Amino acid sequence: MQKTVLAAALAAASMPALSAESVTPSNEELYEIIQAQQEEIDRLVGARKNVSEGQTTIGGYGEVHYNDLDSGSKIDFHRFVLFFNHAFNDKIRFFSELELEHSLAGDGKPGEVELEQAYVEYDLSNNTRLKGGLFLVPVGLLNETHEPPTFYGVERNPIESAIIPSTWWEAGAAVSGNLGESGLSYDVGLHSGLAVGDNFSIRSGRQKVAEAVAEDLAVSGRIKYTGIAGLELAATVLHQSDITQGLVAGAGAATLLETHAVWNSGPLTLTALYANWSLDGAAPEALEKDVQDGFYVEGSWRFNEQFGVFARHNVWDVGGIGDTEVSQANVGVNYWPHRNVVVKFDVQDQGKAGDNDGFNLGLGYQF
Numbered sequence: 565m566q567k568t569v570l571a572a573a574l575a576a577a578s579m580p581a582l583s584a585e586s587v588t589p590s591n592e593e594l595y596e597i598i599q600a601q602q603e604e605i606d607r608l609v610g611a612r613k614n615v616s617e618g619q620t621t622i623g624g625y626g627e628v629h630y631n632d633l634d635s636g637s638k639i640d641f642h643r644f645v646l647f648f649n650h651a652f653n654d655k656i657r658f659f660s661e662l663e664l665e666h667s668l669a670g671d672g673k674p675g676e677v678e679l680e681q682a683y684v685e686y687d688l689s690n691n692t693r694l695k696g697g698l699f700l701v702p703v704g705l706l707n708e709t710h711e712p713p714t715f716y717g718v719e720r721n722p723i724e725s726a727i728i729p730s731t732w733w734e735a736g737a738a739v740s741g742n743l744g745e746s747g748l749s750y751d752v753g754l755h756s757g758l759a760v761g762d763n764f765s766i767r768s769g770r771q772k773v774a775e776a777v778a779e780d781l782a783v784s785g786r787i788k789y790t791g792i793a794g795l796e797l798a799a800t801v802l803h804q805s806d807i808t809q810g811l812v813a814g815a816g817a818a819t820l821l822e823t824h825a826v827w828n829s830g831p832l833t834l835t836a837l838y839a840n841w842s843l844d845g846a847a848p849e850a851l852e853k854d855v856q857d858g859f860y861v862e863g864s865w866r867f868n869e870q871f872g873v874f875a876r877h878n879v880w881d882v883g884g885i886g887d888t889e890v891s892q893a894n895v896g897v898n899y900w901p902h903r904n905v906v907v908k909f910d911v912q913d914q915g916k917a918g919d920n921d922g923f924n925l926g927l928g929y930q931f
Contacts, residue, residue: 623647625711625930629718633912633922641667645680655687659699678772680733692741698773699738702751702786703800703822704728705837712928713906716864716874717894719924723858723880727839728822729767734782747791757782757804762812764853765882766841769807780806794828807843816844831872835862853883872898874910891915896924905929 624646630639645663652658660682666675683697700708706720707730724730736755743749756776760769771777781804788798800822807818824837840857848854858880866872874896881889896910908926 618650618652620648620650623931625928627712627926627928630925631922633920635920657685659683659685680731691744692739694737694739696737698733698735701732701734701784701802702753703732703784703802703820704730704839705824705826705835706730707732711930712926713900713904713930716862716872716898717876717896717910718908718926721860721876722878722892723837723839723860726767726880726882727841727856727858729770732770733773735773735776736781747789749788749790751786753784755782755784757809758807759809759811760807762847764843764848764851766856777809779809780804796826799823812847814845814847818843831866833864833866836860851883852885856883857881869903870900890919904931
């Protein structure tokens with residue numbers, strides 16, 4: 565960069581003098597020219613340094629869905645998301661994510677405008693990071709990485725929706741790090757928690773850090789292993805002393821356990837995930853909501869950079885009186901005309917007659 569600038573400056577500065585008088589500049593004139601060029605070079609290099617020390621980046625993703633199911637047909641621009649990130653220097657960074665759901669927000673409208681991430685991260689060392697603010701809970705596979713080109717199927721799998729209430733974010737502080745060259749990494753956080761009602765619906769208990777009740781905070785921890793190429797093993801534990809924030813009598817502590825494994829070998833990827841909520845107290849037990857769990861297994865085959873197929877089996881139970889277990893099979897194809905753009909199609913069949921059988925079609929992107 566500096567050599568290019570210097571050569572251009574020398575050429576530009578010397579041409580007028582030679583053309584005007586057709587004489588060789590004196591030593592004093594050459595010295596003045598070089599000094600002026602050096603000042604310009606220093607200014608350009610300084611400007612580049614300032615940019616690198618304060619770099620702002622913009623990104624985002626979005627997806628539109630068409631669902632043709634027994635329960636009805638609908639089309640929805642499900643998510644429009646923008647990222648705004650900034651590096652203050654090589655140690656301190658800011659990350660944010662702003663989302664518009666269902667295309668239209670406001671009174672009586674189906675959508676919401678949501679702040680899903682807004683946190684500052686600081687490098688304590690080469691292997692350890694501290695962050696504070698509003699961030700995604702480190703659990704499962706999709707909660708932190710859910711851009712449409714990164715997963716199969718139009719809709720996110722039901723386990724990471726009904727049991728793990730993705731997308732799930734809280735506010736607080738967390739430490740993340742790598743344990744040397746072992747392939748092990750960890751996340752430990754203290755943050756806001758859920759506030760479920762007397763129906764003990766986990767998903768509806770998300771407060772989304774909007775004047776959230778914080779009588780009972782939650783603590784979460786994850787350990788992940790990626791020391792073997794193509795393999796990911798992880799487990800997360802989250803505990804909250806009162807999942808209702810003291811608003812429901814007879815409620816007690818709640819603990820989420822999640823574990824998953826991903827194995828990738830060439831075009832083949834195998835995935836398995838299990839999640840389990842255990843709710844203490846007489847109130848959830850009376851409603852048979854004290855245990856809520858689910859799992860899925862998925863196999864996919866990537867033919868080339870453009871085409872891949874998958875099959876997934878899901879089983880989950882959010883609890884309640886009677887037989888509340890649901891099973892669902894999904895089979896489909898992803899087409900990537902570009903690595904950051906995807907067209908998806910899948911067929912789903914639920915185990916209970918009259919439930920949501922049908923097909924889904926979607927278009928997604930990221931940048």
